[in-house]
Amino acid sequence: MPARFAPYLFGFVLSGLMSAVVSAIATLRNAGLADGFIGMWMNAWLLSWFIAFPVVLVVAPITRRLVALIVKKQEARA
Template sequence: MPSRFAPYLFGFILSGLMSAVVSGIATLRNAGLIDGVLGLWMNAWLLSWLVAFPVVLAVAPITRQLVARVVKKPEARA
């Protein structure tokens, strides 16, 4: 895969992992360990991921700018 796709792949993987964790926690808290909880989680995860991926792509540039303002730049070496 060409390197120009790296930000999109990063967003895809990050949004997938984070939406899996968050939807899993929410599903377990709401439904408990019942029969069929895995199916409930998968449905919640798919919907969450469909929302999370474009949100991550849209918010990433703003987040990078905020981080750049907060973090000190490395000092130049002579």
């Protein structure tokens, strides 16, 4: 895969992993280890991932800029 796709692939993988963890915790807290837990979790995960991926693509550049501002401010103080 060409390097130009790296930010999109990063966002895809990150959003998938984070939405998997968060949806598993939320499903476990709400339903417990009941019969059908995996199915409930997969449904929650897919919906979460569908929302998380575009959000990560939009929020990541803003987050990078904010971090850059914070880092520059801290370097100026040192």
